[in-house]
Amino acid sequence: MNKQLQEAYDPNAFRKSGHELVDLLADYLTQALSGNKNLATYPSQQPEDAFQFWSAYQLENQNPIPLFEEVLKQSIHLHHPQYMGHQISVPLPVTGLAGFFSSVLNSGMGVYEMGVAGTAIEKVLAKLFAQKIGFGSNADGFFTSGGTLANLTALLAARGSKTSVWKEGMLGQQFAVMVCCESHYCVERALRIMGWGEAGIVSIPSDKQFRMRTDLLEDAFEKAKQEGKTVLGVVGNACSTSTGSYDNLEAIGVFCKKHNLWFHVDGAHGGAAIFSDKYKYLLKGIEAADSVVIDCHKTMMVPTLSTLLLFKNEKKAYQTFSQKAAYLWEKAGEMEWYNLAKRTFECTKSLMGFKLYTILQIHGEAIFGIYIDTIYDLAKQCAQTLKDHAQFELAIEPDANILCFRFRATNLNEEKTNQLNANIRKTLIEKEAFYIVQTSLDGKVYLRTTLMNPFTTVEIFIDLLEEVSSIANVVLNKTA
Ligand SMILES: Cc1ncc(COP(=O)(O)O)c(C=O)c1O
Numbered sequence: 001m002n003k004q005l006q007e008a009y010d011p012n013a014f015r016k017s018g019h020e021l022v023d024l025l026a027d028y029l030t031q032a033l034s035g036n037k038n039l040a041t042y043p044s045q046q047p048e049d050a051f052q053f054w055s056a057y058q059l060e061n062q063n064p065i066p067l068f069e070e071v072l073k074q075s076i077h078l079h080h081p082q083y084m085g086h087q088i089s090v091p092l093p094v095t096g097l098a099g100f101f102s103s104v105l106n107s108g109m110g111v112y113e114m115g116v117a118g119t120a121i122e123k124v125l126a127k128l129f130a131q132k133i134g135f136g137s138n139a140d141g142f143f144t145s146g147g148t149l150a151n152l153t154a155l156l157a158a159r160g161s162k163t164s165v166w167k168e169g170m171l172g173q174q175f176a177v178m179v180c181c182e183s184h185y186c187v188e189r190a191l192r193i194m195g196w197g198e199a200g201i202v203s204i205p206s207d208k209q210f211r212m213r214t215d216l217l218e219d220a221f222e223k224a225k226q227e228g229k230t231v232l233g234v235v236g237n238a239c240s241t242s243t244g245s246y247d248n249l250e251a252i253g254v255f256c257k258k259h260n261l262w263f264h265v266d267g268a269h270g271g272a273a274i275f276s277d278k279y280k281y282l283l284k285g286i287e288a289a290d291s292v293v294i295d296c297h298k299t300m301m302v303p304t305l306s307t308l309l310l311f312k313n314e315k316k317a318y319q320t321f322s323q324k325a326a327y328l329w330e331k332a333g334e335m336e337w338y339n340l341a342k343r344t345f346e347c348t349k350s351l352m353g354f355k356l357y358t359i360l361q362i363h364g365e366a367i368f369g370i371y372i373d374t375i376y377d378l379a380k381q382c383a384q385t386l387k388d389h390a391q392f393e394l395a396i397e398p399d400a401n402i403l404c405f406r407f408r409a410t411n412l413n414e415e416k417t418n419q420l421n422a423n424i425r426k427t428l429i430e431k432e433a434f435y436i437v438q439t440s441l442d443g444k445v446y447l448r449t450t451l452m453n454p455f456t457t458v459e460i461f462i463d464l465l466e467e468v469s470s471i472a473n474v475v476l477n478k479t480a
Contacts, residue, residue, distance in 0.1 A: 013062070018100075020065050028072060029093060032079035033455050040432035041080040043073065050074065076435060081456040084449035084464070085435040087241070087269050087402075089296075091303040094362055095355040099303055102351035109349040110341035118351040119338050125353045128365075129294065130310050132274040134287030140314035140337060143307060143352035144344050147268030147295045148186035150309040151235075153320060153345060154291040155190045157311065158233045158262035160319035161290075170195060176229040177264075178202040178220060180212035180247060182240040184266060202231065209396050210243045210441070212236065214251035221259060233262030233290075238283055239270035242439045242448070243395060244379075244402030246270060250285030257288065265289040268307070270400050272299040275368035279376050282399055290316065299375070299401070299452075300368055302355045317343045374454045375401035382451065382461040389465060391472075395446050404439060404446040407472045418445040420475060427471045434464050 007013075031039050045053075053074075059067050077083060078090045108114035122143050130139035144150045155177065160166055163175065175196050179187050181203045191200040202224050205213050217234070224231050234256050236247040249265060256263035265271070265286055271294035273279040274286070286292060289312065296306040311317045318335045320343060341347050359367065379398040386394045386405050395404035406421045422445050425438045439448045447468065449461075 017064055021068060024065060024068060024072070025093075025096065029079055032077050033081070035081045035455070035460065037433070039077060039080060041082045042076050042085075042429050042432050042435040044430045044432050045074065078453065079455075081453050081460050082434045082464070083453055084451055084456060084461075085437050087295075087298045087450050087452065089298055089301050089303065090453045091355075092301045092359055092363075094358055095301070095303050098355040098358040102354050105351070107351050109351065110339075110344075110347045112336075112338040112340075115340075115349075115351065118354060119340060121351075121357045122340065122353040123337060125356060125360075126308060126310060128360075129274070129292075129308055130312075133283075133289075133292060133310065135310065135312045138313050138315075139311060140317065141308055141310035142317070142340055142343055143349070144309055145346060145349070145352075146305045146307050147184070147266070147293055147298075148189070149345055150268070150293040150295075150307045151184075151186050151264075151266055152190035152193060153309055153343075154264050154293060155187075155194065155233070155235075157291060157316050157320040158264060159194065160321075161316045162232045162262060163230075166319075166322065174199055174229045176200045176202050176224055176231050177233050177235060178204055178217065178224075178231060178261075179235040180204050180206055180237055180240070182206045182210045182212070182242060182245065183235060183237050184241045184268065187235050187266060199227075199229065202229070206240075206245075209399075210240055210245040212247040212252070214248050214255065217252070217255045221255075231259075231261060233264055235264045235266055236289070238265050238267040238273075238286065239400045239402075241269065242402075242441060243404055244270065244398055244400030244450075245396070246282040246399045248285070249283060249289070253285045253288030256290075262291070263289045265292045268293050268295040269298050269402075272296070272368060273372050273376075273400075275365065276372040276376070277369060278373050296356050299372065300356065301359065301371055305350075306352050306356060308353075371454060375451050378451050378454075378456060378458070378461075379403050381458045382449075385458060385462060385465070391469060392465065395441055401451040403449045403451065404441060405449075406444065406446045407468055409472065409476055414444065418443075420472060421445045421447055423475050424468055424471050427475070428467060431467075431471075434467060436464070 078088060107118045109118055112119050126141035144153060177191055179201060188201050202220050204216055204220055207213050221231055234252050236249050236252045238249060239246045253263055271292060273282050292310045294308045296302040296308060297304040379401045382403055383394055383398055386392045391408055392405050393408050407424060412420060422438060425447055428434055437448045439446050
């Protein structure tokens, strides 16, 4: 055995560093979760500077801890309650252990033999989610690499179920899917990847709450038909990305049934509300869907990547891809649930369901509902606070944990108000204490907070508003 390789696999070095790493992370979590002001929520660093730093970086010896410490210092801290930015989960610490464990095992998961426990665990979870959605016993699903890929996979399944494109190609046909203008960009991307071009997207306008105008579906469908398009399905948002608005899934389901269309629900962000007795009403009608995407790495406290794609009729999932791979499986044409790569894009895949399963085993299913209630309630309380501040304008009452608002100064026109809010956000994150994002709604720039961290409180949100006001006043004084 080569000496260097032997040393690189040394279990004792692993044991020592592993203990130190757990200590490092436990100390970090204590600091972050308590909202320690000495810990920057966001390390404001220019990309070129970061590149220079890591190009020149050299670890002194074979102890990896200084490397982990440096990465920690230069990373965004989702566990800090002043983190209110993108829709990435604030993972439960135990999922870190499950991730650590699965990296060491490195089960491949494409075929059953490479992931005996992991494959069965995926099925257990898919069945649980299917039951929560209200699907019948024919439902099943699997984990895949993120909401973007899951939405593409679902739309390919819709195509596989309704056309013969997989075998015969497009044959000059123009297929399309109807989707709210507020849907995540990955839906449009998926349709373009499928070769349907711009014409493949029938965009349905939204109402004042940024929900799909389902009253316009019939007309849009007729118009698309007259233009020579074959509409295959409708995508409902549960919820939308910018404002967290839930489409009327019940109405979409009725429409799809009437016209025999595939009904897909993009529940990447808000599908987890199926676990909340208080908020599952937002998903009323989801049980009529053909396919549903839920990102557990968004609103289920699981680290990236962990996305469930569920099908009401599991057989449809096998129509997405039908290929022979003699080295992987013997019975190419058979619906073997345990050979996951028959239904997924991925061949090699990590133990994606394991972290979620660990949470379930340790904390029970109830924790997911408790988490959703906490962050959705918080958004409502923060919305009330915004309404009490004359200088702030709330975009809409939140359905979920996403809040969009902007600072208003008297005598500023729309363009200047947009510039002001973009300036506020830039200055705010450069100060490193708070992390929020921004979005544009009907051409207006809004500050956007996604309340992902259950340790964030209304008081912390009020601190944010004070900081925003103070930055706004400095910016306004400079430009006066
Ligand atoms: C509604 C919605 N769908 C899909 C996605 C894409 O998911 P992912 O980032 O896991 O690819 C997002 C991401 O924010 C989203 O909000």
